[in-house]
Amino acid sequence: MERYDVVALGELLIDLTENGKSDQGNPVFEANPGGAPCNVLAMLSKLGHKTAFIGKVGQDFFGEQLRNAIREVGIDDNYLCMDEEVHTTLAMVHTKPDGDRDFSFYRNPGADMMLTEEEIPEDLLRNTNIFHFGTLSMTHEGVRKATKKAITAAKEAGALISFDPNLRPPLWKSLDEAKEQVLYGLQYCDILKISDNEIQWLTGKEDYSEGVAWIKERFDISLILVSMGKEGSRAYYNSEMVEVKPYIQKNTIETTGAGDTFCGCVLHYICENGLSNLTTGNLKEMLTFANAAAALITTKKGALRVMPRLDEIMKILFHRNYSVPS
Numbered sequence: 001m002e003r004y005d006v007v008a009l010g011e012l013l014i015d016l017t018e019n020g021k022s023d024q025g026n027p028v029f030e031a032n033p034g035g036a037p038c039n040v041l042a043m044l045s046k047l048g049h050k051t052a053f054i055g056k057v058g059q060d061f062f063g064e065q066l067r068n069a070i071r072e073v074g075i076d077d078n079y080l081c082m083d084e085e086v087h088t089t090l091a092m093v094h095t096k097p098d099g100d101r102d103f104s105f106y107r108n109p110g111a112d113m114m115l116t117e118e119e120i121p122e123d124l125l126r127n128t129n130i131f132h133f134g135t136l137s138m139t140h141e142g143v144r145k146a147t148k149k150a151i152t153a154a155k156e157a158g159a160l161i162s163f164d165p166n167l168r169p170p171l172w173k174s175l176d177e178a179k180e181q182v183l184y185g186l187q188y189c190d191i192l193k194i195s196d197n198e199i200q201w202l203t204g205k206e207d208y209s210e211g212v213a214w215i216k217e218r219f220d221i222s223l224i225l226v227s228m229g230k231e232g233s234r235a236y237y238n239s240e241m242v243e244v245k246p247y248i249q250k251n252t253i254e255t256t257g258a259g260d261t262f263c264g265c266v267l268h269y270i271c272e273n274g275l276s277n278l279t280t281g282n283l284k285e286m287l288t289f290a291n292a293a294a295a296l297i298t299t300k301k302g303a304l305r306v307m308p309r310l311d312e313i314m315k316i317l318f319h320r321n322y323s324v325p326s
Helices: 036-046 061-072 141-156 175-188 196-203 208-218 258-273 280-297 310-319
Strands: 004-009 013-021 027-034 051-058 080-083 090-095 101-106 128-133 160-163 191-195 223-227 233-237 240-244
Touching: 004 036, 004 141, 004 258, 013 061, 027 036, 027 061, 036 051, 036 061, 036 128, 036 258, 051 061, 061 080, 128 141, 128 258, 141 160, 141 175, 160 175, 160 258, 175 196, 191 196, 191 258, 196 208, 196 223, 208 223, 208 233, 223 258, 233 280, 240 280, 258 280, 280 310
Parallel strands: 004 051, 004 128, 013 090, 051 080, 128 160, 160 191, 191 223
Antiparallel strands: 013 027, 090 101, 223 233, 233 240
């Protein structure tokens, strides 16, 4: 079997995104391919990495659209399962005036929840450098078992484990259950990408550095990334903290996929440079590149099919007199 740079497991779904109004004044929704783990892979594929996705969609119109979409952007779809009985999961994305979003999910059940332990391709997980996952595949017992089996297989094979909690409260029976599964993920990951509001929720600390200290006291995680939206991002590595300001775009439409784009660029940097002996300059370079890419995706509807190209990212960087640290 060929070796992959990054394999991800989780939800692949349709983001029904508001896109104006009809002549009758009704809201018009565009069916954008989405799902955080696949968005991350789409960014990685755009940067030339070999990627594969493990998940499940319905054997329906949307499921076929999603299979075609990930294939089109260069993600290996051989490990995408199709469910004949349960429909593809849908997410209604409502954009607020400031570009942030609210989500409503049609997932009771949804096909992404139906992935089973037996459908986990252990051979694939033994042949990847990085395995990435989130918590939407841990909301229900069956898919949770499948996720944990995949984490174990990848970890035992020596892959780096990347985790983005990507908390969506409406999908959990309770936030206590959500916290329990996030803590499970923290036990196994080498790279954690967590948002500002998630770290405050998880640790009870308003200050992000205090929240990271809370995590580090309990878990051995090499690299912790805190995405802070309009405030930029931080990387915590060993005893160091590096913060980089964002690249705010005047033509921002919505923030869907910004965190996933950021995460994909961080994993790209780790694929290229490894996770050992990163310098302050390395961390600054990594965050600067990831922030620029995340800013670009906010100017587009959706994420998976419209990830920024390398030349687009570099254009923003050099426009800001960016230079690669030595």
